[in-house]
Amino acid sequence: MPPLIHPAEYGRRASCSRTEESSILNFPALNTHDAHERPEGMKVASVIMTGMSPAAVREALPLAEAQGRGADRRLRQVADYMAPNVSEKVVRIILSHVSYVRRVVWREGAPGAPG
Numbered sequence: 001m002p003p004l005i006h007p008a009e010y011g012r013r014a015s016c017s018r019t020e021e022s023s024i025l026n027f028p029a030l031n032t033h034d035a036h037e038r039p040e041g042m043k044v045a046s047v048i049m050t051g052m053s054p055a056a057v058r059e060a061l062p063l064a065e066a067q068g069r070g071a072d073r074r075l076r077q078v079a080d081y082m083a084p085n086v087s088e089k090v091v092r093i094i095l096s097h098v099s100y101v102r103r104v105v106w107r108e109g110a111p112g113a114p115g
Contacts, residue, residue, distance in 0.1 A: 022046045023078040028064035030057060044076050 019041030022029035031049040036042060042049070048064055050056040068074040083089065102108040 019046045019078070020081055023075075024081050026067075026069055026073050026075070026077070028067040030060055030064060032057065040078050040080050044078055046075065046078060 018029075019031065019036065019038040021027075023041055023044070023046040029047045031047045032052055033049070034051045036049060038046075041047060048060040050060045103110075
């Protein structure tokens, strides 16, 4: 097996980052997981999903390095991440789930549940 890329070298060439940051800040990134929870980012190819395979990471690095930045940006930003009222949306989503989490996750109000 060929040697792994040294972490310092990898860090100079691309970030191992989350889809949101890569899309918003427009920097090259690889997703070294085998699954993701951000389909909106995968639709616009914000990151390259490689898994942990050293060969796949080595193969994807040149493509990530070639990513246009600044005025040369060629990848669209994920529309969901550009909403002007994200904070308001997050508060509403959290408040919408409070009773569910208390009831289902923490089992508040269930017989024998801590009270």
